[in-house]
Amino acid sequence: MVKATALYGHPEKPEAFDEHYTRTHAPLVEKIPNLQRFEPAKIVATPDGSELPYYLIAELYFEDLEQLQDGFDSDEGQAVAADFENFATGGVSLFFSEIGA
Amino acid sequence: MVKATALYGHPEKPEAFDEHYTRTHAPLVEKIPNLQRFEPAKIVATPDGSELPYYLIAELYFEDLEQLQDGFDSDEGQAVAADFENFATGGVSLFFSEIGA
Numbered sequence: 001m002v003k004a005t006a007l008y009g010h011p012e013k014p015e016a017f018d019e020h021y022t023r024t025h026a027p028l029v030e031k032i033p034n035l036q037r038f039e040p041a042k043i044v045a046t047p048d049g050s051e052l053p054y055y056l057i058a059e060l061y062f063e064d065l066e067q068l069q070d071g072f073d074s075d076e077g078q079a080v081a082a083d084f085e086n087f088a089t090g091g092v093s094l095f096f097s098e099i100g101a
Numbered sequence: 102m103v104k105a106t107a108l109y110g111h112p113e114k115p116e117a118f119d120e121h122y123t124r125t126h127a128p129l130v131e132k133i134p135n136l137q138r139f140e141p142a143k144i145v146a147t148p149d150g151s152e153l154p155y156y157l158i159a160e161l162y163f164e165d166l167e168q169l170q171d172g173f174d175s176d177e178g179q180a181v182a183a184d185f186e187n188f189a190t191g192g193v194s195l196f197f198s199e200i201g202a
Contacts (some may be wrong), residue, residue, distance in 0.1 A: 002145075
């Protein structure tokens with residue numbers, strides 16, 4: 001199993017981010033071919049009370065790297081990537097990882 | 102459901118990191134009270150081929166924030182925190198998030 005992790009920086013307008021994420025972005029993500037599980041999570045705390053390093057972490061699970069890459073390369077995957085500029089005003093860092101590796 | 106996410110920066114000696122992580126750190130993590138699932142994943146790629154922003158992402162799942170906090174505050178949780186200095190030579194960023202929020 002592999003996953004894509006998206007780390008969103010703090011947006012300029014959190015309420016607008018949340019609304020766009022829930023109503024528009026998440027439904028686009030759910031359409032990505034081969035996607036097995038989608039897990040968005042709002043960051044709420046750090047162990048020592050320091051500043052939150054990111055605003056939201058979203059993870060997309062796939063069977064393997066080939067299925068992940070095919071999903072991202074699809075029209076639906078490209079639509080997700082194209083949507084970042086509509087709401088990710090704090091930037092987004094995206095990387096792929098192999099679970100258990 | 103909530104999770105703690107640990108993002109490890111690139112270690113000075115990846116092989117030594119991997120060995121310590123597998124043989125010592127992961128077994129300590131598995132002992133944390135209330136822990137429901139432990140998911141370490143080695144970062145292997147980015148969508149555009151750019152530099153990997155982190156080396157490893159590890160996620161610890163708990164029922165709720167209170168159980169997470171109790172787990173981290175326990176002797177076993179403190180042993181995990183105390184072990185970072187033994188191998189996390191590239192630093193570690195740690196934060197808690199609420200899934201689905």
